[in-house]
Amino acid sequence: MAEEMQNENELDLTTDATEAVNAEETAEAAESTSAAEGAETSEGESINANAHWYVVHTYSGYEMKVKANLEKTIENRHLQNQIFEVRVPVQDVVEMKNGARRNVSRKMFPGYVLVNMDMNDETWYVVRNTRGVTGFVGPGSKPVPLSDAEIKPLGIKTENMSIDFGVGDEIEVVAGVWNGTVGIVQRMDFGKQSATINVNLFERETPVEISFSEVRKV
Numbered sequence: 001m002a003e004e005m006q007n008e009n010e011l012d013l014t015t016d017a018t019e020a021v022n023a024e025e026t027a028e029a030a031e032s033t034s035a036a037e038g039a040e041t042s043e044g045e046s047i048n049a050n051a052h053w054y055v056v057h058t059y060s061g062y063e064m065k066v067k068a069n070l071e072k073t074i075e076n077r078h079l080q081n082q083i084f085e086v087r088v089p090v091q092d093v094v095e096m097k098n099g100a101r102r103n104v105s106r107k108m109f110p111g112y113v114l115v116n117m118d119m120n121d122e123t124w125y126v127v128r129n130t131r132g133v134t135g136f137v138g139p140g141s142k143p144v145p146l147s148d149a150e151i152k153p154l155g156i157k158t159e160n161m162s163i164d165f166g167v168g169d170e171i172e173v174v175a176g177v178w179n180g181t182v183g184i185v186q187r188m189d190f191g192k193q194s195a196t197i198n199v200n201l202f203e204r205e206t207p208v209e210i211s212f213s214e215v216r217k218v
Contacts, residue, residue, distance in 0.1 A: 050118040051084055051190055052145030054127075055137035058113055062132035063088045066113050070130045080167060082123050084190035085116040089154050112137070114154070116190065119143060165217040171195065175214040182218060183208075 058066045067086045074083045089108040094101055113133075117123050124143070127133060136143035165171055167188055173181045183197030186207060193212045198205045 051116055052119065053114055053116050053151050054119065054143050054145055055109075056113045056115055056127060057134045057137060058111055058132050059134060060111050063107060063111070063113055066130055066132040069132065070113075070115070070127065073126055073130065077126065079123065079126065080188055082120070083115065083117040083126070084188070085192065087114045087116070089114065108154070114146075114151075119145075163212055165195075165215075170218040171197065171215045172218050173197075173210055173215050176210070178208060178210060178214075181208075 056066070067088050070083070070086050074080060074086075090105045091108050092103055093106050094103055115127055117127070124136075128135065138144035165185060167185050169185050170182060171185055173179055173183075178199060181197070181199055183199055185195050185197060187196040188194075189196070189209070192209070194209045195212060195215060196207050196209050199208045200206075201208075
């Protein structure tokens with residue numbers, strides 16, 4: 001009898017210990033999940049806050065090639081949430097040639113490209129090592145972002161909207177021509193404050209760019 005009671009006590013102790021371990025593991029898992037979710041939220045919220053416009057110096061005549069090469073690298077390396085826009089500012093001018101007037105577009109800053117990005121080691125390396133780029137504009141090797149006063153004459157919007165969706169999320173268009181359309185976000189452009197989704201147009205999937213202000217997360 002005493003032996004049976006001892007065995008039962010040992011069984012109870014073993015069960016209690018197992019339950020305690022399981023409870024501890026569950027609590028640790030929940031804590032890790034919560035921390036990961038918090039980190040993800042913080043990262044999502046920091047996308048806009050860390051985005052600034054930087055000036056990149058290029059070889060003469062390579063401005064458009066640098067833009068195309070960098071945009072291709074961004075797509076291949078899935079950096080759309082870190083490098084948002086590459087721009088070569090141009091302006092329309094009237095040119096006289098052989099007695100005739102014509103409107104032409106000229107680069108405002110030959111030898112320079114503007115990049116809207118979250119500056120970190122990876123994005124710096126990608127931009128700096130793009131073919132045709134000779135470096136960032138700034139003292140020494142430290143890139144310096146443009147101020148609001150410096151980019152205002154370029155017609156670039158600096159105000160970022162607060163959004164709760166990203167690439168891969170399903171959104172609904174709530175205004176404009178595509179009102180009521182639902183689609184998956186294919187690309188985010190924080191410089192233009194817009195998202196690109198695919199819509200069914202003439203029985204074909206066609207990418208359409210929609211302003212952040214005209215969509216909401218489903």
